[in-house]
Amino acid sequence: MDTATLTEEVAAKTIPIYIMGKRYEVPETLTIMKAMEHSGYQYIRGCGCRGGICGACATVYRRAGDYKIYTGLACQTVVEPEMYLTQIPFYPANRASYDYESSQPVAETIYQLYPELFRCVACNACTKVCPMDVEVLDYISALKRGDLTAAAEISFDCIQCGLCASRCMGEMAQYHMAQVARRLQGGKIAPKAEHLEKMCGDIDAGTFTDLIEAAKVMTVDELKKVYTEREMEPHMGADEWTPASNHGLA
Amino acid sequence: MASIPSPIHPENLKAVNKIAEISGQNVHECMQCGTCSAVCPMVESMGFTTRLGILYLQFGEIEPVLKAQIGEFCASCHTCVVQCPRGIDVARVFEAVRQYVLRTNTDLIKPQEIPKDTMAEAPQIAFVSTFRKLTS
Amino acid sequence: MKLGYYPGCTLKTKAANLEVAAMAALDHLGVEYKELSRWNCCGAVFSLADDDLIHQVAPVRNLIRAAQQGCDTVVTLCSQCYNTLARANKMVREDEEKRDTLNRFMDEEPDYNGEIEVVHYLSLLRDEVGWEKLAEAVTNPLNGLRVAPFYGCTLVRPKEVAIDTMDPEILEGFIRALGAEATTFSASRECCGSYQMIAHPEEGRDRAAKVIASANRSEADALILSCPLCEYNLGTRQDEVIEYHPGLNQVPTFYFTQLLGVALGLDPELCRLDLNGPAAQELLIDKKFIATAAV
Numbered sequence: 166m167d168t169a170t171l172t173e174e175v176a177a178k179t180i181p182i183y184i185m186g187k188r189y190e191v192p193e194t195l196t197i198m199k200a201m202e203h204s205g206y207q208y209i210r211g212c213g214c215r216g217g218i219c220g221a222c223a224t225v226y227r228r229a230g231d232y233k234i235y236t237g238l239a240c241q242t243v244v245e246p247e248m249y250l251t252q253i254p255f256y257p258a259n260r261a262s263y264d265y266e267s268s269q270p271v272a273e274t275i276y277q278l279y280p281e282l283f284r285c286v287a288c289n290a291c292t293k294v295c296p297m298d299v300e301v302l303d304y305i306s307a308l309k310r311g312d313l314t315a316a317a318e319i320s321f322d323c324i325q326c327g328l329c330a331s332r333c334m335g336e337m338a339q340y341h342m343a344q345v346a347r348r349l350q351g352g353k354i355a356p357k358a359e360h361l362e363k364m365c366g367d368i369d370a371g372t373f374t375d376l377i378e379a380a381k382v383m384t385v386d387e388l389k390k391v392y393t394e395r396e397m398e399p400h401m402g403a404d405e406w407t408p409a410s411n412h413g414l415a
Numbered sequence: 416m417a418s419i420p421s422p423i424h425p426e427n428l429k430a431v432n433k434i435a436e437i438s439g440q441n442v443h444e445c446m447q448c449g450t451c452s453a454v455c456p457m458v459e460s461m462g463f464t465t466r467l468g469i470l471y472l473q474f475g476e477i478e479p480v481l482k483a484q485i486g487e488f489c490a491s492c493h494t495c496v497v498q499c500p501r502g503i504d505v506a507r508v509f510e511a512v513r514q515y516v517l518r519t520n521t522d523l524i525k526p527q528e529i530p531k532d533t534m535a536e537a538p539q540i541a542f543v544s545t546f547r548k549l550t551s
Numbered sequence: 552m553k554l555g556y557y558p559g560c561t562l563k564t565k566a567a568n569l570e571v572a573a574m575a576a577l578d579h580l581g582v583e584y585k586e587l588s589r590w591n592c593c594g595a596v597f598s599l600a601d602d603d604l605i606h607q608v609a610p611v612r613n614l615i616r617a618a619q620q621g622c623d624t625v626v627t628l629c630s631q632c633y634n635t636l637a638r639a640n641k642m643v644r645e646d647e648e649k650r651d652t653l654n655r656f657m658d659e660e661p662d663y664n665g666e667i668e669v670v671h672y673l674s675l676l677r678d679e680v681g682w683e684k685l686a687e688a689v690t691n692p693l694n695g696l697r698v699a700p701f702y703g704c705t706l707v708r709p710k711e712v713a714i715d716t717m718d719p720e721i722l723e724g725f726i727r728a729l730g731a732e733a734t735t736f737s738a739s740r741e742c743c744g745s746y747q748m749i750a751h752p753e754e755g756r757d758r759a760a761k762v763i764a765s766a767n768r769s770e771a772d773a774l775i776l777s778c779p780l781c782e783y784n785l786g787t788r789q790d791e792v793i794e795y796h797p798g799l800n801q802v803p804t805f806y807f808t809q810l811l812g813v814a815l816g817l818d819p820e821l822c823r824l825d826l827n828g829p830a831a832q833e834l835l836i837d838k839k840f841i842a843t844a845a846v
């Protein structure tokens with residue numbers, strides 16, 4: 166269908182969905198989030214980036230004639246006929262306070278913060294409910310056997326939506342435990358990115374201070390000129406390209 | 416025709432049935448020989464012996480058994496199980512007594528109250544088994 | 552036999568001293584195995600409630616993993632893991648209704664119908680290697696070492712999963728194959744206190760004291776065991792137990808696999824004696840079974 170030459174309005178095909186038990190007819194191409202707005206709901210909660218990464222719009226739904234529980238992010242999931250849904254914008258989850266600087270990068274840190282970790286019965290409800298396909302049971306198992314690194318890697322895609330905690334038989338807040346693991350792994354176990362440390366050192370040493378101070382007093386047009394005339398890596402260039410000007414970097 | 420009165424008080428019948436259902440054991444088969452008490456490694460910590468506990472359960476009297484903390488001090492060692500001359504799985508009976516409480520969403524131990532040193536020092540199986548047996 | 556090894560939560564960190572020498576010994580003795588690449592905590596205790604299936608999911612899921620990874624047998628070192636996996640396996644094999652419900656519940660996994668055999672490492676040694684062949688492989692016999700064989704509960708009870716008869720000899724056979732002497736000590740099959748050391752520390756200590764007292768009476772130089780919780784109660788907490796029960800003598804505790812490693816002449820570093828108390832290494836150095844302390 167060439168939308169550029171469309172001359173008449175075509176009504177969108179609508180399907181019935183149930184939002185918190187109430188039936189609505191919504192255009193079938195909409196995401197759950199758009200469908201709810203189409204139906205008159207105005208979001209003040211349970212909506213964030215609209216891009217599938219912030220974890221605010223976790224949605225639980227069922228399909229007609231099917232006992233199973235399905236989940237998805239409202240901003241990413243397209244509606245289906247007879248979809249029966251609600252959102253879980255927030256689920257109470259125990260979050261321990263701790264001092265990162267003094268925390269040891271070992272699993273025992275998590276055992277002390279979250280002793281309920283050992284209440285896991287491996288029911289797998291967490292993995293089944295995760296809208297990001299994170300293998301939650303696998304990272305909880307990794308934590309129980311003391312492997313922080315594996316837990317950090319397995320939980321990488323977690324967006325902290327809280328659905329796992331809502332279904333957990335052991336009443337754990339899995340995603341908070343995984344966050345501690347990722348923080349300890351990133352900051353205290355993984356090898357440091359030397360180039361990053363060097364760059365931070367250069368910044369602290371004042372290498373860019375003059376450039377920044379100069380930019381602060383430029384007009385919008387001057388900034389635009391500097392930006393458009395900047396040296397850029399060619400799109401189709403030689404493999405070995407280095408900038409002519411080093412801007413004070415070693 | 417007059418029915419033979421049961422020695423179990425009607426109010427206790429519910430408890431008796433619950434214990435039988437969860438444990439799959441018939442406590443009325445117990446002949447009160449006391450072997451389970453003799454071999455129980457934790458009996459000295461309990462308010463009274465496992466034998467007396469079974470006797471109470473035969474009458475559906477759960478409260479005294481709970482007060483004596485028999486289920487709480489039981490270590491699930493299964494010595495009673497292999498020694499009972501009647502073949503009663505006594506460990507299952509006291510698991511049922513624990514479950515009778517745990518299933519009311521009541522914990523018999525609080526994970527948050529375990530000393531932090533112990534959390535760092537003890538093997539993982541210590542916590543997994545403690546929480547499975549004593550938390551709901 | 553396609554043997555899979557199930558470590559369990561504790562063996563990778565706190566109980567590395569149970570695992571490392573054990574697996575090196577299997578290599579040394581020519582027993583082929585494959586460590587399971589994906590597994591979860593087995594639950595440590597077998598649920599004794601007849602109507603409870605959710606607590607059977609954890610051990611059964613591991614048996615599914617073993618089957619997925621091409622195994623027909625699973626070996627484990629931790630006594631609690633052994634007991635839980637073996638009893639869960641038996642339940643699946645014998646109770647059709649529970650098996651069906653479990654398979655329906657774990658709808659994201661392939662069905663499991665009891666295909667896997669669960670064995671403890673000691674059974675493997677006795678049945679696949681044999682005490683004679685083991686004795687022949689010993690290059691550093693532990694002559695003169697009096698060892699108290701501590702079975703604890705979960706290796707020998709209930710009967711349906713016991714690794715030996717109700718009057719077991721498997722640890723004694725093992726000890727003799729290493730060239731050491733097995734003492735007869737009355738508490739060899741008594742409970743170490745298990746999780747009561749966590750739930751009720753005072754009573755847990757009292758129980759541990761009884762076991763140590765019995766080992767003392769048998770004049771044992773050392774006590775061997777197979778379970779990280781037994782080692783915690785009887786080994787790690789021994790000093791504290793003795794403090795509360797003066798009159799007891801220190802008796803160093805070892806995992807049976809550590810003495811196996813030493814007797815087979817494996818690199819002592821593999822035995823991870825650094826995770827036991829200092830008394831353990833001192834005993835072995837004193838008796839000249841190892842040369843120097845592991846760092």
